[in-house]
Amino acid sequence: MSKNREIKQAKIDELKSKLTGKSLIFMDYQGIDVEGISSLRKEIREFGGVIKIAKNTLLKKVVKDEKIDLNDDFFKGMLATAIVEGDKFVNVGKSIFQAEKSKKIKIKGGFFEGAVIDEKKVRKYASLLSKEEMHGVLVGCLSGLIGNLVYVLEDIAKEKKDVVADDKTS
Numbered sequence: 001m002s003k004n005r006e007i008k009q010a011k012i013d014e015l016k017s018k019l020t021g022k023s024l025i026f027m028d029y030q031g032i033d034v035e036g037i038s039s040l041r042k043e044i045r046e047f048g049g050v051i052k053i054a055k056n057t058l059l060k061k062v063v064k065d066e067k068i069d070l071n072d073d074f075f076k077g078m079l080a081t082a083i084v085e086g087d088k089f090v091n092v093g094k095s096i097f098q099a100e101k102s103k104k105i106k107i108k109g110g111f112f113e114g115a116v117i118d119e120k121k122v123r124k125y126a127s128l129l130s131k132e133e134m135h136g137v138l139v140g141c142l143s144g145l146i147g148n149l150v151y152v153l154e155d156i157a158k159e160k161k162d163v164v165a166d167d168k169t170s
Contacts, residue, residue, distance in 0.1 A: 008058065015054055015062040023089045024111040025082040025096055025122055026074070029053070032104040037080075040099050049084040049092040068111050079108070093126030 029037060041051045054062075056075040063070055084092045089112055099105050107119040117125075 011054065011058055012062055012065075015052065015058065016065065018050070018052060018083055019062060019066055019081075023084045023113070024068075025084065025089075025093060026070075026108040026110060027080050027082065027096060027100075028077045028106040028108055029080045029104075030078040030106075032099075036099070036104050040095065040105075043095045044082055044092050047084075047092050047095065049082050051080050051082050053078075053080045069116055070109070074108060080105075087131050090125055090128050090131070093122055097123055097126040 032040075037051070044051055056079055059079060059081065060070075060072075060075045082092050082096060093110075096105065096107060100107050107122050109119050110117045110122045112121075112125065
């Protein structure tokens with residue numbers, strides 16, 4: 001095997017190991033400067049994701065090997081891939097969505113829970129609350145309910161005390 005082919009195969013194997021079992025967001029990064037992509041990478045890394053930039057032909061081969069069904073038009077332009085593990089898809093999607101709003105990148109689509117999704121679904125998922133935000137909403141609801149329950153129980157206890165006190169005086 002030639003040296004060049006060995007290098008390409010090593011890159012393919014590395015990409016496969018990073019993509020297997022993960023959620024992906026594909027984006028066209030043409031027009032973003034080095035500072036912008038570095039900032040986006042840092043932000044995504046904070047959420048447990050990583051941005052990988054590889055040659056389209058290598059990425060196309062890896063995606064095909066992983067049985068992710070994307071058409072050939074998808075691999076046109078400067079393609080970057082955000083690789084996300086677990087429930088961090090929403091957080092990473094929000095970061096990418098914000099970068100897209102500033103006209104720096106264009107979301108092309110993604111791969112989430114075993115299915116290819118278009119850019120509209122990536123944006124829709126990015127608009128959802130993150131797991132942490134949902135936990136906060138749940139805690140707020142539960143604390144309100146518990147507070148109301150305590151208030152009602154205190155009121156009942158006060159009424160019972162008043163009834164007992166009235167019985168003793170009669």
